[in-house]
Amino acid sequence: MTRLPIDTDYLLETLGKLLSIPSPTGYTDTVVRFVTRELEKMGLEAELTRRGAIRVVRQGSRREGARAIVTHLDTLGAQVKALKDNGRLALVPVGHWSARFAEGARATIFAEKGAYRGTILPLKASGHTFNDEVDTLPVGWDYVELRVDAMARDAADLERLQIDIGDIVAIDPQPEFIDNGFIVSRHLDDKAGVAVALTALKALQQEHAVTPVDIHFLFTIAEEVGVGAASILTPNVASMVAIDNGTSAPGQNSSEFGVTIAMADQTGPFDYHLTKRLVELCRDNDIRYQKDVFRYYRSDSASALEAGADVRTALITFGVDASHGYERIHMHALRSLSELVTAYVSSPVTIKRDFEATAEGIKGFTRQKTVEAEQALTPDIENEELGPQS
Incomplete structure (x- = not known):
């Protein structure tokens, strides 16, 4: 077994600290410093x-064919769209999330001269005034507004407060750490992934673990808007594993x-071979796992590939109930992910051809078995070194 002992107290403490730092996309300087x-x-x-994306390289036995572990520091949030005549703020979302989960949220507006607190409310919020209309108002960002906890009776008052269009709005996470291991909070995507990466790195350092190649731990700052790992990979990285949330919901196979x-x-x-390797490591190290396919989902890996990076990519996740809403996870998943990261980065490199960005010919290239391909092999090809399957 190659997995390392995990400091779960550090994991929980770090997650709590991360959640306490507002970091919607576009407002990540403080969490980068932390x-x-x-x-x-x-x-x-x-x-x-x-702009503040972080790369830390933990040296291994060789530079070429490096492995990367990537998480993202940014979260969902909002921006001021307009100063309304009633002294409230119209909003647009930062990242993709439903206004259904914005209703009732406490929030902080980061204005030019300071921060203000407020609450996101439906346009018809008072049952004593609107009666049943409160329940029939449509769901959407056009039907909510931010009430500022300051003297703001009209747009002129908002201007005097120096609140302006484009100001960032951070949504309170409202975390709750329950004794049975459940964690409930907004922004577990991907603060929990960051805590996992830091905890795995701490284990590697404490155990003085030797890895076969350099390990690049990457922390991106704009994943929620699709930028992610587009510009942080170096050419010697051959494979990248993203840590993010899985979608525990009806029709999905994810688990908390x-x-x-x-x-x-x-x-x-x-990537077929990298994903297969991660499954094998779970089996070999007695780490509980399940597989899933996500339909409305993308991560740091997509942005890296779209930017032209020629890397193998995989995604390992902690199952989240109500993703991009008021989320729930379990400590069991976070510990399991940390263990898998330590096992992966310490495991031997099985695809030696990946040490170089390109190589001549087919020798050492990977193979995916099919019945047709096996039957079509000539004796000459059968004797050729076809390379590993994972």
């Missing part, structure tokens, strides 16, 4: 891109327990 400090405490040196390995999302199948 994660960078955590990495420095582990004796690691972080590199930051211009163990690791959910995604076989495909809306952008297509994940």
